[in-house]
Amino acid sequence: MLRHSVAAAALIGTALFTGSAFAQSGKVTVVTSFSKDVTDPFKQAFEKAHPGVTLDVQNRNTNAGVKFVEETKANNQVDVFWASAPDAFEVLKGKSLLQKYKPKAEGIPDKIGSYPINDPENFYSGFAASGYGVMWNDRYAKANKLPEPKDWQDLAKPVYFDHVAMAAPSRSGTTHLTIETILQGEGWDKGWRTLKEMSGNFRQITERSFGVPEAVNSGQVGFGIVIDFFAFSSQASGFPVKFVYPTVTTIVPANVAVIANAPNKAGAEAFVDYLVSPAGQEVLLEPSIRRLPVNPAVYAKAPADYPNPFKDPSLGARVKFDVDVSEKRTNVVDVLYDQTVTFQLDALKGATKAIHDAEAAIAKKDNAEAKALVKEARDLVAAMPVTEQQASSPEIAGAFTGGKEKGARQAELEQKWAAFAKERYGQAQAKAEQALKLAR
């Protein structure tokens, strides 16, 4: 109590006497979703490079961070927003809550993999990147006699049924990017087919990114689709986990931005500059952080086996990614996934299991009619209520922005899509069960 009031009094006193003239040298307030493992080394390094400046780190999850900045804009006290999810930055940018700033650093290319590093309008800048891949618990895999996966498609195999986890794309901006990359790489229809075949094997779809590595680390789930650093830092802490980049993987950037009307604008800019400077980029190589620098020159200082997306084409360069396409349908893709997969997981798994069983029976005893039924069942599972064109149409996308124009309400669309998926999963399960009888 006493300490608090003394501190408050001291604060008020300082503020009164010094005014804002000295604010620049003082405190840089950063709202971040990064864990202590990441923020602490940067805080130390930055404060050492800028004596007299303290970095005040406020740790919030991305959602809470965005809401916080939004709600407090009238009297903003935050200088920097620092997080992975590019969609969060897009939202902040859309609400004019960010300040344009082009970092002074040199030697940073336009793209990492096929993803642009910086916002084209300079509202936010990429400072690191990470690749997506599969992480698994070695003890779990051995106990259940499961093979090591090599590629995304492997996870759709019957052997992994009920053993895989992923974060919901609507809850994790980086998972969203991975989904979007699959959709763009394979095309709308085939992409969704792949996604649903994989999702049919899911044990759980978590509501936060860290839920996946946590479940794999504790052995509750065998395999998780995660960002690489989750796996590497788990290994560094001693967990019996392994990780593989699939042959085609996405690279997702982590970003930093200066907040509009930042109380310490100069300090904020100094911090952004520091993150992309060679010294700041080297901090990324620390084992507890282990993210991929955006400055290609820094890789010279990295350990020998460090993944280098600027040299290794399988890391992100093979996929194509169109930011405009992605932006137009972000919400639609998330809600489609939630309504047809996340909230229908039991139905989807029922259909998937039935299809697996039927196919196993057919493999033993061929039956043309049963084969045709299974194909029908697979098509029913893969069917989507919305075409690619519709997904980016203003009528549908507009339902999710809460915009000023009248139109379809989100709840109406959601109910329609959910009913669509549920009905087809039921039919698919029936057809697959019928096929199983025929092939037996």
Add this chain to the structure above:
Amino acid sequence: MAGATTAGRAHAPSASSRHFLKLSATPGQVALALGIAVFLVLFLVIPVGTVIYVAFTEKGTGEFTLVNFLDFARTDLFIRSFWNSVYVSAMSVVLASVFALPLAYITTRFEFRGAMLIQTLGFLPLIMPPFVGAVAMLLLFGRNGTVNLLLDEWFGIKIPFMEGLNGVIFVQAVHYFPFILINLSAALRNIDRAMEEAAQNLGSSGFRLFRRIVFPLAMPGYIAGASLVFVKVFDDLATPLLLNVKDMLAPQAYLRVTSIGIADPMGYVISVVLICMSILAMWISARAMRGKDYATVQRGGGGLAKRRMRPWESVLAYATVLLILLLVLAPHIGLLLLSFATIWSFSPLPDAYTLAHYGRVFGESFVYVKNTLVYASIAGLIDVVLGTAIAYLVLRTKLIGREWLDWAATAALAIPGVVLGIGYLRTFYGVQLPDGTPLAALWIMIVLALAIRRLPYALRACYAALQQISVSLEEAAENLGATKVRTVRRVVLPLMAGGILAGFVTSFATAAVELSATLMLVQSNADAPLAYGLYVFMQSPAGRGPGAALGVIAVLLVALCTFASHLIIEKSQKAKAAGH
């Protein structure tokens, strides 16, 4: 039930005294009611209103509409979620009663060594630190947790403790049964010994005595606890989400409110539904108590006579108590193991043990511990003051609209922490102190948010305590010339002490581990409570151990405070008994 009414009627105030009550709304009471109303409006209704009004607006025009509620009724997912929530809440009450009844009965009715320790331990499950408690629970009871790994090895079977709705019921019952235990125990202690003796003289004994006389007389306490469990489970989002059950109402609200960039009114529509359901549940429980009088006159006799147990009875009692404690404390045992574990992954027990995690958190935990103690105790104090005042106004005055105070305070239970947090930022961030600091940046706002969120707990405890006190005692005091204020201070409050303390402890303990509103409002590390520190750790693989260590510190801290308050109850009762 018949027993309760008969037993109660013996002391029911006469018709004339009821008339006496009707005239008893003094200007002081009106002022008190207005003061509480202002507080609730300022720190609950307005902040929440600024957030959830969206539920009543039309997309595009922003005009008033109820179409969103129609959408709610038309969406399968929401209807399914609604019934799932009702089912889970009801079953949790049943299972929680199974845990709580034996503990409460044995510790209050018999001479039982360690009764106080059991009361304290039985209270611990309420203090489940966020995130890390869940991890510990999964490591023990999950699909590949200790129990299932061993069962699989020995018998080749696995029991789905933590799967689906049944998993939620199991965890919720373990987590919230202390609400019933603490309120029921307080009520049992308050029962007039004369009632029991009268029944015994008339030939009732054993279980029949308990069923017909004792339990019915303790009904206010049980109802207070059970309704809290029901509403709390109905509104809880953390447990379903940790078990990956998303088709329940509270998780649906949370997932929608916290989606980035989607402006969807449905999250707020669900919040409104949650609030209405909570008030409805409280109204029904109040209704169930109406027309019955549970008050008894004699007090301070130390409650029921404690019987010495026969040897076989005591073996049975100890076995039951141990079994229940082992089950409900499993998460904390898991937490303790986790805090000492090097690596614990897909194995019945950790690979090895270390003290390193405690070393890592030792330095920084001091500021968290201090903040937590300051915040939670101020919040607990605010809660019992408000709780006692509201209970008094509702039960002892005839002010118009007094129930609204009760309902408004209870509605706080149903408001997701994140909604309250956003509401506070929206309402108070614009208000600036002379030096430009926003009002919402002060740590006192965290305290107020905690107090509002935990007010229903204290309120129910105080309410039950007052229900058990006969009005005739106050009438006697007033007839002897005592003023209203003096009567309250010298008669009502001392008699309510046990319930008030129970309320304080519940509010304090749960406030100490609250995170969702805190996460919105914490503005700097120096102002952060333990739960926030824990959250920061639990975001990385290396942080699991230190997070668990902080969790253990939090639990120990709250347990010590709880134990101390039990000591105080016990002492004061002994002192009173001696004074008789």
